[in-house]
Amino acid sequence: MNKGRAVGEVLQLDNEKQLLKQYYARLRIPSPNGGVLMFLGVRPDADGSATAILECSVSSLRYDLKIPKASRSERKAVKEAVAAGRDPDCPRHGPGEMLVRAGPELVCRSCGISYGRA
Numbered sequence: 001m002n003k004g005r006a007v008g009e010v011l012q013l014d015n016e017k018q019l020l021k022q023y024y025a026r027l028r029i030p031s032p033n034g035g036v037l038m039f040l041g042v043r044p045d046a047d048g049s050a051t052a053i054l055e056c057s058v059s060s061l062r063y064d065l066k067i068p069k070a071s072r073s074e075r076k077a078v079k080e081a082v083a084a085g086r087d088p089d090c091p092r093h094g095p096g097e098m099l100v101r102a103g104p105e106l107v108c109r110s111c112g113i114s115y116g117r118a
Contacts, residue, residue, distance in 0.1 A: 010053070011063045019065055023052065024092045024111070031056040037063060042112035050112030070115045078106060078115040091115065 013019055013032070022029050029037040035058030043051045048069030055062050070078075074091040078099065081088035090097040090108035099106040105114040 011061060013054075013063050013065055016066060020067065023065065023067075024094075026093070029054065031058060031061075031063075033059040033061060035059070042067070042110065044107075044112045044114070048114065052111070067111050067113060070113050075116045082106070082116075082118070088115070 019029055023039075031037050033056050035056055037054035038057055040053040040055050040062070043053065045051060050067040052065040052067055053062060054065060070091075077091055078088045088099050088106065089095050090099055090111065090113075092113070093108060093110055097108060097110055099108055099115060101107075101118045102114070104117050106116055106118050107114050
């Protein structure tokens with residue numbers, strides 16, 4: 001079972017790599033308190049990473065899940081798709097999660113990560 005650790009008013013989840021895989025695959029994420037974690041939103045961070053905000057369906061406790069910034073290979077794949085005239089999908093969520101333009105950036109709405117310039 002995953003356990004959370006307190007950071008300010010929001011808890012951070014342990015075992016983040018496994019939880020990120022479940023998050024990207026749109027699977028149900030079990031809560032440390034029973035029930036499941038519901039996705040509330042995503043907050044982009046200044047360093048290129050993002051934070052997903054999740055809430056337990058049983059206890060209403062909120063948890064942060066840190067989402068790492070885009071890797072070079074992810075940015076390269078998006079750049080190649082744009083150069084080929086395609087609308088790129090999120091490299092992490094896969095087909096069906098198209099990147100959107102946010103200012104000059106191409107961003108995934110679900111993970112809040114920028115994958116390059118539009």
